[in-house]
Amino acid sequence: MTTTPIPTTAPPRLAAPAAAGAAVSGAAYDEAIALTRRLKLPHIRRALAEIVPTAKAQRWDPAEVVRALLAEEAAGRDAANLRTRRSRAAFPTGKTFHIWNEDASSIPIPTQSALRTLEWVGRRENLCICGPSGTGKSHFCEALGQAAVDAGLTVAWFTIEDLGALVRRHRVDDSVSKAMTRITRTDLIIVDDIGLLPVSADAAEGFYRLVDAAYERRSLAVSSNLHPSGFDEIMPKTLATATVDRLLHHAHVVVTQGDSHRLTEATTGNGVVPLN
Structure with missing residues (x-):
């Protein structure tokens, strides 16, 4: 590729x-x-x-x-x-690396640089970014997706509940597998914000189906408040084990740390334009 x-x-x-x-x-x-x-x-x-x-x-x-x-x-x-x-791609906010502060991120700069080459996408490898809320996980994933689009690749963005809605929509005519096949024609598939809330049965099924369909065929980038080893806390253990087994087999796992950037901006008065 x-x-x-x-x-x-x-x-x-x-x-x-x-x-x-x-x-x-x-x-x-x-x-x-x-x-x-x-x-x-x-x-x-x-x-x-x-x-x-x-x-x-x-x-x-x-x-x-x-x-x-x-x-x-x-x-x-x-x-x-x-x-x-x-x-x-249906990116949620339009954030790119133009407004990304690599020095403020807890992700090591050499790791950021290596991921930004997108060579891992060409090798059909996965990326799991996990850590506390507000540490730049979604921003970094979206910026990678935007860079992939600029490089001529196709990208699809989902939340885990989007996958649940997709399963419910296609279960009516038994076309879930076909829907997953269409999604996995995409070069890079991003699933954002796993771990904030318990995962519905449909969402857990959709996430497993996507990971299984993409395994060794396409690259997945996942952002989560939980390390993948803890996915059994938010979805059935058997399904979580099968999902994580495939997700992490060819994956780069990046752990973010520190306080929320959003909270830091709020407490320093930089979250809003001052009132006159």
Whole structure:
């Protein structure tokens, strides 16, 4: 699996000459526009009005004109695909590494750096981040997911109760296995906030089914207030044992420590904008 996309960049945009309107008129131009519609090339269509007169004024080589137009189409498609992957991931807050303070995290910086390479995703390994509430587990998982999307991977975000709802929805027509198969076509699957509350029977079943379906096929990232060895406190012991056995077999386990970042901000008056 390739985790770093090949960048596609268009040539620098140059100012179109004053006679651009005249330069892009005529039967040939109209036919070119019609062909871009027929062939579904919207980004080339938008670029034609600028690139054609610029190429004519600067006497570009015909091959350069073709390259510039194709580069515009490729860049436009890459941007559209990125938006689609990000939307389908269903991230809860939009947090990325741009607002992540690696020095404030209890996760060792070398570990953070290694995880941010996403090489573990390519190896179909799992990640379990466990520790007290407010120590950055969800933020780090979401930032990893956002980085994976930027790298061209597909990501899906769930809470454990989302999995319970999925089981209930698909149990009606006995399609739970098919639903799990669809989910595990995703490169990275994130399950957030395990351990805050007791897990319902449906959620426990959904979590087990997901872990089992993804085992050695896809990467899972799990954030939890409990270490996985304690999952039998919130779900049936037999199911917890089978789930943890598969989850941890190829997993990196990261334990966070310290006080809640949220509580620290609140007690220092940094959680709100001061009132005037």
